[in-house]
Amino acid sequence: xxxxxxxxxxxxxxxxxxxxxxxxxxxxxxxxxxxxxxxxxxxxxxxxxxxxxxxxxxxxxxxxxxxxxxxxxxxxxxxxxxxxxxxxxxxxxxxxxxxxxxxxxxxxxxxxxxxxxxxxxxxxxxxxxxxxxxxxxxxxxxxxxxxxxxxxxxxxxxxxxxxxxxxxxxxxxxxxxxxxxxxxxxxxxxxxxxxxxxxxxxxxxxxxxxxxxxxxxxxxxxxxxxxxxxxxxxxxxxxxxxxxxxxxxxxxxxxxxxxxxxxxxxxxxxxxxxxxxxxxxxxxxxxxxxxxxxxxxxxxxxxxxxxxxxxxxxxxxxxxxxxxxxxxxxxxxxxxxxxxxxxxxxxxxxxxxxxxxxxxxxxxxxxxxxxxxxxxxxxxxxxxxxxxxxxxxxxxxxxxxxxxxxxxxxxxxxxxxxxxxxxxxxxxxxxxxxxxxxxxxxxxxxxxxxxxxxxxxxxxxxxxxxxxxxxxxxxxxxxxxxxxxxxxxxxxxxxxxxxxxxxxxxxxxxxxxxxxxxxxxxxxxxxxxxxxxxxxxxxxxxxxxxxxxxxxxxxxxxxxxxxxxxxxxxxxxxxxxxxxxxxxxx
Amino acid sequence: xxxxxxxxxxxxxxxxxxxxxxxxxxxxxxxxxxxxxxxxxxxxxxxxxxxxxxxxxxxxxxxxxxxxxxxxxxxxxxxxxxxxxxxxxxxxxxxxxxxxxxxxxxxxxxxxxxxxxxxxxxxxxxxxxxxxxxxxxxxxxxxxxxxxxxxxxxxxxxxxxxxxxxxxxxxxxxxxxxxxxxxxxxxxxxxxxxxxxxxxxxxxxxxxxxxxxxxxxxxxxxxxxxxxxxxxxxxxxxxxxxxxxxxxxxxxxxxxxxxxxxxxxxxxxxxxxxxxxxxxxxxxxxxxxxxxxxxxxxxxxxxxxxxxxxxxxxxxxxxxxxxxxxxxxxxxxxxxxxxxxxxxxx
Numbered sequence: 025x026x027x028x029x030x031x032x033x034x035x036x037x038x039x040x041x042x043x044x045x046x047x048x049x050x051x052x053x054x055x056x057x058x059x060x061x062x063x064x065x066x067x068x069x070x071x072x073x074x075x076x077x078x079x080x081x082x083x084x085x086x087x088x089x090x091x092x093x094x095x096x097x098x099x100x101x102x103x104x105x106x107x108x109x110x111x112x113x114x115x116x117x118x119x120x121x122x123x124x125x126x127x128x129x130x131x132x133x134x135x136x137x138x139x140x141x142x143x144x145x146x147x148x149x150x151x152x153x154x155x156x157x158x159x160x161x162x163x164x165x166x167x168x169x170x171x172x173x174x175x176x177x178x179x180x181x182x183x184x185x186x187x188x189x190x191x192x193x194x195x196x197x198x199x200x201x202x203x204x205x206x207x208x209x210x211x212x213x214x215x216x217x218x219x220x221x222x223x224x225x226x227x228x229x230x231x232x233x234x235x236x237x238x239x240x241x242x243x244x245x246x247x248x249x250x251x252x253x254x255x256x257x258x259x260x261x262x263x264x265x266x267x268x269x270x271x272x273x274x275x276x277x278x279x280x281x282x283x284x285x286x287x288x289x290x291x292x293x294x295x296x297x298x299x300x301x302x303x304x305x306x307x308x309x310x311x312x313x314x315x316x317x318x319x320x321x322x323x324x325x326x327x328x329x330x331x332x333x334x335x336x337x338x339x340x341x342x343x344x345x346x347x348x349x350x351x352x353x354x355x356x357x358x359x360x361x362x363x364x365x366x367x368x369x370x371x372x373x374x375x376x377x378x379x380x381x382x383x384x385x386x387x388x389x390x391x392x393x394x395x396x397x398x399x400x401x402x403x404x405x406x407x408x409x410x411x412x413x414x415x416x417x418x419x420x421x422x423x424x425x426x427x428x429x430x431x432x433x434x435x436x437x438x439x440x441x442x443x444x445x446x447x448x449x450x451x452x453x454x455x456x457x458x459x460x461x462x463x464x465x466x467x468x469x470x471x472x473x474x475x476x477x478x479x480x481x482x483x484x485x486x487x488x489x490x491x492x493x494x495x496x497x498x499x500x501x502x503x504x505x506x507x508x509x510x511x512x513x514x515x516x517x518x519x520x521x522x523x524x525x526x527x528x529x530x531x532x533x534x535x536x537x538x539x540x541x542x543x544x545x546x547x548x549x550x551x552x553x554x555x556x557x558x559x560x561x562x563x564x565x566x567x568x569x570x571x572x573x574x575x576x577x578x579x580x581x582x583x584x585x586x587x588x589x590x591x592x593x594x595x596x597x598x599x600x601x602x603x604x605x606x607x608x609x610x
Numbered sequence: 611x612x613x614x615x616x617x618x619x620x621x622x623x624x625x626x627x628x629x630x631x632x633x634x635x636x637x638x639x640x641x642x643x644x645x646x647x648x649x650x651x652x653x654x655x656x657x658x659x660x661x662x663x664x665x666x667x668x669x670x671x672x673x674x675x676x677x678x679x680x681x682x683x684x685x686x687x688x689x690x691x692x693x694x695x696x697x698x699x700x701x702x703x704x705x706x707x708x709x710x711x712x713x714x715x716x717x718x719x720x721x722x723x724x725x726x727x728x729x730x731x732x733x734x735x736x737x738x739x740x741x742x743x744x745x746x747x748x749x750x751x752x753x754x755x756x757x758x759x760x761x762x763x764x765x766x767x768x769x770x771x772x773x774x775x776x777x778x779x780x781x782x783x784x785x786x787x788x789x790x791x792x793x794x795x796x797x798x799x800x801x802x803x804x805x806x807x808x809x810x811x812x813x814x815x816x817x818x819x820x821x822x823x824x825x826x827x828x829x830x831x832x833x834x835x836x837x838x839x840x841x842x843x844x845x846x847x848x849x850x851x852x853x854x855x856x857x858x859x860x861x862x863x864x865x866x867x868x869x870x871x872x873x874x875x876x877x878x879x880x881x882x883x884x885x886x887x888x889x890x891x892x893x894x895x896x897x898x899x900x901x902x903x904x905x906x907x908x909x910x911x912x913x914x915x916x917x918x919x920x921x922x923x924x925x926x927x928x929x930x931x932x933x934x935x936x937x938x939x940x941x942x943x944x945x946x947x948x949x950x951x952x953x954x955x956x
Contacts, residue, residue, distance in 0.1 A: 076761055078768065123942045130647055130760045134897060135941055137649075141890065142934035149927040262768050269765065305779045313773025320766055321754045 030335055038183050042176040050175050052291065054247060056284045057182035061240040063268040063279035064189045065233030070265065071273035072197060073229045074209035075125075078261045079136030082143040083234045085256025086113050087241025089147060092159040092251045097152070102165045106242050110235055117234035121227040132230070140258045147253035158252025165246045178247050185243065189236055190276045192474040196232075199473035199482055200466045203456055205229055207449060214447035217411055218525065219435040219464035228470055237264075259309065263290075266316050272328025281328055286312070342503050345455070347480075347487030350465045352526050353438055355558045358388030361423075362529045362560040363408065363439070368417035370403050377403040379584045380417070385529060390551060390561045392571045392592075395581035396604060401564045402444050404581075405533050408562070409441045410434045421529070436464055440527035442518035444534050444564070450507025454498060454517050457506045458489040461524030492520040497546055512538035516547070529560045536570050548574050572596065580604065619919045625808045625877060626891075627915020628815035629655075629870045631908040633892025635822065636863040638899060638907050642839035643859045646752055646763045650771040652889020654740060654867025656778055656882055659875035661868075662736040663787035668725035672781025673739045674716045680746035681708035687750070708746075715739065729792065737868055744864025745857035752860075753853055771886065778882035786879040789872075811873045818869065819908065822862075835859055887930065891918065894937050900944060910940075 042050050062080050070076040090109035094100040100108070116139075124135040148156045164171045165181070172178045196202050204225045207215035212222050245251050263286065271282020293308035301307060319326065356362065363385040370378040377400045385391045393401050406412035408419060410431045419426045426434055440461065448457050462485045468478035493502050496516045501509055506517055515535055522530055532551075536544050544567070551561060551574060565571045571578065572592040580588040580595055582604045588595045595601050633651055640648045657673055664671035685708040692700050715738060724732060751770050755762060795806035826832040837845040838855040846852055867889075871880065874888075895911025914933060921932040 070761075074759075074761065076765070123938065123945045126945045130764060131897075131941060131945075133761070133764055134647065134893070135937065137890070138894070138934040138937040141887075142931045145928070145930040145934075149931070259772070262772060265765065266769070301780060303780070303783070305776075305784065307776050307780060309772045310776030310780070313769045313771070313776065316769035316772070317751050317766055320758075320762055320769070324762070 035187070042179045047175065050179055052287060054175055054179055054182055056280075056287045057179075057186045058240050058244050058247070059264065059267055059283035059287060060186050060280045061182075061189050061243070062237045062264045063271065063283050064186070064193055064276055065236035066265055066268040067273060067276055067279045068193050068196075068205070069229050069233040070268060071275070071278070072209065073205055073226065075226060075230065076133050076265065077136040077230070077233065078133055078258060078265060079120075079140035079143075080233065080237045080264045081256045081258065081261035082136075082140040083113050083117070083237035084241035084244065084260075085143060085147060085251075085253070086116065087238030088245040088251045088256070089153060089159075089241075091242050092162050092245045093153060095163050096159055096161055102163065102242075102246055106239070109238050109242055113234050113238035114231060117231045118227065121230040125223065125226045125230065136261070137258060140261050144253055144257045147256065154252070156253060158250060160250045162245050162249045162251070164249065172246075175247065178243075182243055182247070185239060186280065189239075190280070193232075193276050195476050196470060196474045199478055200459075200463060200468055200485060201225070201228075201470045201473045203452075203460050204463060206452065207460060211447060211449050213411060213431075214443065215460065215463075216431040217409060217435060217441055217443075218460050218521065219432045220460070221432060232470070263312070266312055268326075269316060270319055270326055272326030274325060275328045275332075277331075278326050278328035281331070282326065285327070344499075344502065345483060345486035345490050347483035347485075349491075350462070350484050350488050350526070353528065356387035356528045356560070358386070358558050360387045361385075362387055362421065363562070364418075364420045365404075365408060366418045366420075368404065368407055368414045368419060370400070370407055370412075371415045377584050378407065378414070381581070381584070381586050383579050383586070383589070385560045385562050387528065387560045388555055388558045389576040390555055390563060390574050392563045392565060392575035392578045393581065394565065394568075394571055394578060395587075399581040400584040401581060402533055403584075405441065405444075405531055405562075405564060409439060409531055411441075432464075435525060438526075438528040439531065440522035440525045440529070441531035442515065442522055442533055442535060446511065446514045446518060448506040448514055448517060448521075451505055453503050454493060454506050454509070454520075455486065455489055455502050457517055458493055458520045458524050459485055461492070461521035462488050462526075464525060489520075489524050492523045493517075495523065496520045496550060510538070512540070512543060515539070516543075519547075519550075523554075527559070529562070530554065531562045533564050534566065535563070536565055536567050544570055615923070619923055620916065621804065621808055623916035623919030624912065625811050625915070626874075626918060627912035628812045629874050629888065630892045630895050630911035630914050632815050632818060632866050632870050633889055634895035634899065634907040634911040635819065635904055636866040637889075637892055637896040638902065638904055639835070639839075639859050640863050641896075642902070643835055644748075644752065644756070644763075644856045645760050646767055647760070648863060649764070649767045649886075649889070650747075650774050651863060651867055651892065652885035652887070653771060653774040653778065654744070654864050654885065655871035655874075655888050656782075656880055656885030657740045657743070657774075658736055658868030658871030659789070659880040660778070660782040660787055660871075660882065661739050662732060662872050662875055663789050663880075664782065665724040665727070665732045665735060666789055667787075668723060670716075670719045670724075671736075671739060672777070673743070674712065674719060676777060676781070677739060677742060677746070678709070678712040678716060680743065680750060681712045684708045684746055684749050712742075733872055736872060737865065740868040740871075741861060741865045744860040744862075744867075747864075748856050748860035749853075753856060756852055756856065775883050775886065778885075782882045784882065786881040786884075787875070788879045789875040791876040807876050811877070814869075814873055818866070831858060891915075891933060894933065894940070897937060897944075898940050 041053060062084060066080060087109040090112055091102055091105035094105045094108060095102055120135055120139060124132040147153055153159065164173045172181060197206065204215060204220040207220060208222060208225055215222050267282035267286045268279050270285060272278025290308050293311055297307040298304045361384050366382050367380040368378055369376065369380055381404060393404065395401055407414040410426055410429045421434060421437055421439055466481050466485050468481050472478045490502065493499060496519055498513060498516055498520065501513065506514065509517065515538060519532065519535055536547055539547060548570065555561060563571065563575065575592050578590065578592050578595045579586055580601050587600045587604060588598045637648055637651055640646055661671040661673045685705055688704055689701060692704065724735060747770060751766055752763065755766060791807045792810055793806040797804040826836055834850045835855055835858060837848065838850055838852065842852060891914050892911055894914050896907045898910025899907030917936060918929060918933050922929045
């Protein structure tokens, strides 16, 4: 209950603020609210998703001009133009996102800079939009028959939207889609291997940020009852990003804090700087520019984390989630061939990492792939799981060729893997990391998550993740940040994540590295059990005792080629294998 | 449109295109070496042109105070580090370079009225005032974040752009300036007047591009920059300090920018914020080259210049809209042709 207190106080203060604050302060708060709506979008896009846009002001302008033009010259109702503006914004955002997001991360911000500039000049030069003098006489919005004419009345509309936007973004981030979005920053390869369509997730957050900006523009137009191109110029787009960065780009509250700080600071600087410098002009941008550099150098997380320390701490211990079990895919009959790789070759430029390698994995067996360091085992793993497709050769999974498949297509068909270099999202809890593995077992999307309509499914997904965590023996660490675990434990978390996807084939890349003796025994026991359930397991491992005690069949690789294949005791006697591992006898 | 107008517009387009090409090269260089998308590149253009204009008007340009302030900041930052490491012997050169020289420049400007200097000396002084801003800005703003992601560096570069624009307004005022032409010679070609200044711009740009080519191909510093651009870690292991490479390419970028500004100052009126749009047009060129290829970037920039020139004839109000919308088909084409393999960069 204590945790909710600051929020309650904040909302309470907002509710009574227009009753006793002077007109000027109410206006300032209105602007802070409008800016905060845009900045919340940037928190989602930049802070969480690791993408950015300098063109948010142009989206605000799109919302504002759509309603300004349609309500004044065509007599549309403002409520209709809100949705028309959103539709236009969505079209533009989808188009921009489609052409820029497929390439490197910096093409999106560059594209948005160009788009921000050209839209600004377009607003300024199109006759029917009033050119640089803009459009006047925009009607007021009426709500339940009452016209919101004054800033004091409009205040409530703006801040209700701010609070709803924050709530929706927070809900979204705490969900199946949210976990996929949070994986975009530094976890793309892993997320794709767990079945997340990361390209789609990127477009979705860009779209959401643009839509929030558009709503802010609609509100702006009906608050001001007048629009001109200036507030939608690139400089304003940069300022929005600045607000989010200063406030704390990783937190929705940071957006509100940043919008408030920058707006008040700007007001203050605009009063004082011309007096100090003896000339007029927007000199506050000098201070903003320098301050932004300092914030990024000294406190990249912004100011909100500082305030967060003053609030009552969130307790780490939470209840283990419970929920119905998720449907499982039908078990494969032991002995059927799950994976068949024929003559797989992988080249990196002139280097042949894998040369005509063939292997099969059946249901209900542990197949081990061993070989000295640099033999090409992890490369083979990447080919098999379609993370980095093979140059030549055929790979069939469940009888179907995987040529042209993305990693997530293979994941959808029941192959799951771990990575040699652990790919966990260190800031997220073990539970959430494992729940990413269950991504494909849910279907609720962004809208359902934002509206909290996904809770039943979410409970089932989290319960499944919790079950897998218990199964691998990490129940105690369930709510700790994954990055705080020992490396060996992190590998086990990766196994739990892979199991959460209910695979029929499991690819484990050095799962036992960094484990202690007892932990290795527990792992072997787990793998034995999975095998008994009919799962196929392909294992890369250096610990020979572990491999030989567990594997049904072994393939030995050296310099990218297969040098031996057979039962563990056979390959152990193979002269070629002995030479590869121990060095030849001259 | 008759042939005469066509040629006249073409002449304009090629002149501007040559400047955009220079800027595009600087942008590609800075991005390749430091991963900074240097939005503030255009500010050097405005600073170069307006510093020269101030000198010619007999004023002490505000750039000298910025130089002094940045130099002092760098001296303080690096000096503190030297004191902490106990390397006292390096302190005097640090102070002389970062504080002494700017002070000397300022004193010189007050002692000798700059308006009386010959043109070449005014150009020289302008370059001396503006070019050192490049490495100083790198040291203060970017070097502490050298390992940050492209995105963070981009935000910093936008912040630097914002600060420089504001300072430009403070130093040079909102009035635009145009400097007298370097040469009054003109030729007649197919009935069109060919201005000597235009030829000067194109020839100077071409010479500079050739000079850069030799710098990168033949000199040890040029090779060091190329090595850093190709493989940062590898270059570091070979003894090329990343900070040196960063400062060097920012020096080049500032020099190219300031020089471009001085070249076009007699052709078009430059305002404190003109540099931004000029720089961004260089950018459109650089993006056509995928931020990687120098020749394609230069060609793209000339294309931008021509497009701008012809669109200013047909739809002058929509000139900027057309130029910046050009980026959309370019991005679309690059997006459809490139097979981008997603790498984790953080």
